[in-house]
Amino acid sequence: MSYCVHCGVELADSEKKCPLCGTEVIDPRAGKKKDVLPPFPPHPVRTQQQVSRQSLVGLLTLIFLIPILLCVVCDASINHRIVWSGYVVGAFLQLYVTIAVPLLLSARPSRHNSVLSLSLDFLSLLLLLKYIEWETGGTWFWTFALPVTVLTAAIVIAINLIALRTELSRLAISAIAVICTGVFCLALELLLNFAFHLRSTIAWSSYPLITFLLLGAVMLYIDRNKPLKEKLIQKFFL
Amino acid sequence: MADRELRWMRLDNAAKIYPAAKRRNWNNLFRLSATLRDPVDPLVLQSALDVTVRRFPSIAVRIRRGMFWYYLEELAQAPKIEREQSYPLAHRSFSELRRCAFRVLYYENRIAVEFFHALTDGNGGLVFLKTLTAEYITQKYGVSIANTDGVLDRSEEPDERELVDSFLQNEGPVSKSRREETAYLLPGTREWDGYLNLTTGILDVQEVLALAKRYQVSLTTLMVSVMMMSILAIQNRHVPNRRQQKPVKVLVPVNLRKFFDSSTLRNFVLYVTPGIDPKMGDYTLEEVLKSVHHQMGVELTQKQMSARITVNVRSEKSWALKIVPLFLKNVAMKLVYNMVGEKKSCIAFSNLGAAALPVEMQSYVDRLDFVLGAQAVCPNNCGALTYGDHLIINFTRSIEEPELEREFFTRLRRLGLSVTIESNQR
Structure with a gap:
């Protein structure tokens, strides 16, 4: 039998701390307490699960594949070669690099992350521009x-x-x-x-x-x- | 068994709101439990339940959907008993309620029954628990128990008087407005996983009664007043500006069987909401006690209750409402519930009073508990009953902070009452 020094209420033997204020039960006179069954079975420890960055990127990849593949198939079946869908694919790839790279990098925080992702963005932009030049004969x-x-x-x-x-x-x-x-x-x-x-x-x-x-x-x-x-x-x- | 026709029943007048008020993660449930001297034997309990359910065709039911109303349908057989989880009144989805609207749980020495509120109220539930426990003790120890003090004879056929909707029979000549002032909403951080915290305070009932006698009020009035003082203190902390403070009101369910001649096992309960307005100034406990005592005195009369029954029954009987399809009714009733339902009180204090058991049972049962589920919005709720020498007050809360519990029980301590606290804290 112990009392909470803060609230003054008596605590049931099953309580390790006071349910009202959280003060730990310390009774120097009480010998080694034998474990008393709590009024309810213990709560299974559950934590809120974090969504990993990789899985988000995976989801993004699959979603991006939908318009890309649709455009390519549509273009190829009508024109029997790639005419306009190349630009669509290029634009989507650019968007993908802009979103996915920072997401992947943020899993490992480092001071070089922003420089790295910005450099990659511009690099992919250059590739897209080169492709457009080549495709349009500029x-x-x-x-x-x-x-x-x-x-x-x-x-x-x-x-x-x-x-x-x-x-x-x-x-x-x-x-x-x-x-x-x-x-x-x-x-x-x-x-x-x-x-x-x-x-x-x-x-x-x-x-x-x-x-x-x-x-x-x-x-x-x-x-x-x-x-x-x-x-x-x-x-x-x- | 197979050729027996299953009964079906309309929801009683008070029950009609509960299926409509349901939320994705909330249903209105309450629980009664009996703690025995020895560990519970699940096999015997299952067998006792199988016998008991036949006597309670209005409780051993499932919820079903009609074109215009929900209704109750008797179960063909008793549900399987389950082992207790880490917290009471774990959420039951509506599809579960459509399979079976109550459940029987066991843990160590304890038998617990959790009811969907549309089936019955605390008093009806207590009769079910007592009868189930009596049947269990009879089967387990071979004791013969007299069918008194709310224990029903399992070999009897159900009594039709137990199955009636007493609201409909006690409609009065005039109706009373349901209008009420909006009350203060207790603050707190909601538990992210739906955990329901239970804090039990065990008091010596003789001490409490002596104190209530000194103030010349009833036990319920005393507890409701201390609850109000606690909520006032909390509101003063969270809303320092007195002009912005809201009335502090406690919902006190009233067992109508005491006012009207009824032995129904279905809902037959209304409530009163005594309250005080903190805008008027600071209150002493004596002032609150006096106010609550007189407010209850005015409200708790057969005529007042009859007028309140009338307004509810009349809206149920209105043809304009009757012919609206159920899904539209649900939308409307839910809107009303959200706008009005829980806003008229800060907390409920439901006192089942002194629970008596037949003498033969008493030595087998150590304790009885009455636990109300938290409401959808209001985070705290409180159920109490007296068994033997103990007044057992069960606070539930859907938030993390035990602020109200601490205020309440430390106040009881300062009034000189001894309080023992037990909980399911994580």
């Missing part, structure tokens, strides 16, 4: 699509790395992203001019360049000036 891959994609990848991965590996504030990171966008516009016009022989000077890209550079500068300036930042938050919070 000549734009090496001179235009490749440099633009690589540049975009470089910017996205760089910002991702800065966000993950440095202590910069969100405002500073956004400022860098804005500045990069400005530079990207300039590079885009230069590449367009070079690849498609448009003109020898820069025309439109100076406008976004100036805007984005100055906007980025404003953001960095605010970020450096703590009282100003506080005041602006105070005035414009949502």
Whole structure:
């Protein structure tokens, strides 16, 4: 016979802790208690089962196979060769890489995961673009699509790395992203001019360049000036 | 046996809501159990059940679906008894209820019967449990037990008076509005796997009666008032702003057999919901006791009960309702149940009162328990009965936190009552 020191109620011999407050039953005088049968049989230990990432990816794979196979069969049976379904397959594969790779990687957390999955995304995008060029008989891959994609990848991965590996504030990171966008516009016009022989000077890209550079500068300036930042938050919070 | 025609019965007036109110993971069940001196012999228990069910054609039934109403159909043979699980009143799906609407369980020294509420109420269930236990003891020990104190003669044919719907017979001249104020809903974290926590408090009934006498109230009034004080304290903790607090109300089932001449074994129970409004200020126990005592006094009269029966019976008798197909009725009744059903009280406190057994049985039965299932939304429920020297209060809860139980039992301790606690905590 023991009492709960917290609730003051007597506890049945089957209770190892107080059912009302969870305080453990410690009775220094009671010798070794023989085990008393609890009022109900023990509860079988059950835990909520976690769905493994692999099984999710497996499910995704099977679901993706439905439209892919349907398109290929439909295309092949009508045209007796692959005409349009190649693009569908390519687009679905791109989507698959974008979703499935991060899912698979998240099973093993590592600091390289995001860089790895982003690189794979851009790599598969390059393959898709190369396929489209080949299928449509274009000549734009090496001179235009490749440099633009690589540049975009470089910017996205760089910002991702800065966000993950440095202590910069969100405002500073956004400022860098804005500045990069400005530079990207300039590079885009230069590449367009070079690849498609448009003109020898820069025309439109100076406008976004100036805007984005100055906007980025404003953001960095605010970020450096703590009282100003506080005041602006105070005035414009949502 | 094969050429015997199986009886069928309409659901009684109170039972009609239960099959309609069902949820995917919830049904309205309650349980009665007898703890014996010795371990239960499953073979003897099965044989006792086989004999007992024939006497109870309104309890040994399954639920069936008609075009316009559900109905009860007598079982051709008794169900198999089962071994107890780790918690009482484990969910029974509706398809199980359509095979058999009650079950008999055993564990160590205990025989338990779990009923779907559409079959009978606590009093009818207790008669079934007593009779089953008497038959078991007779078969096991060869004792002859007098058919008194709610033990029925198994060799008799069922008495038609036990099978009637007493609500229909006791309709009054006027009906009373069912309108009530919405009560406070106790908070908590729901058990993810449907586990039902049972916390039993065992009290010395003489001590409790002495205390109730000192306050000049009944045992039920005393317990209901302490329950209200506990819920008030919980609401004060969770809703500190008094203006946002809701009335604290306790649903107290009332055995109508005491008011009307009836010996039915089917549902014949209504309820009163005494309550207090915390917006008006802080209450002392004495104030709550006085208020509950008088509220019960006003409500618990034959005329009030008759008017409340009338309103329920009239809605059942309405032709506009009768001719609606069952699936539409279910939708409507479920809506009403969800909007009204459980919102009018915080918890039920169902006291079956003093359970007597024939003298020959008493030395074989150590304890009787009455357990109410948790409701669909309200997380706590409470059933009580007195057997021998003990008042046994069974709290069930579908949430993790034993907040109400702790408030309630520590309050009883502070009133000077000795409380022994037992549970099925994990």
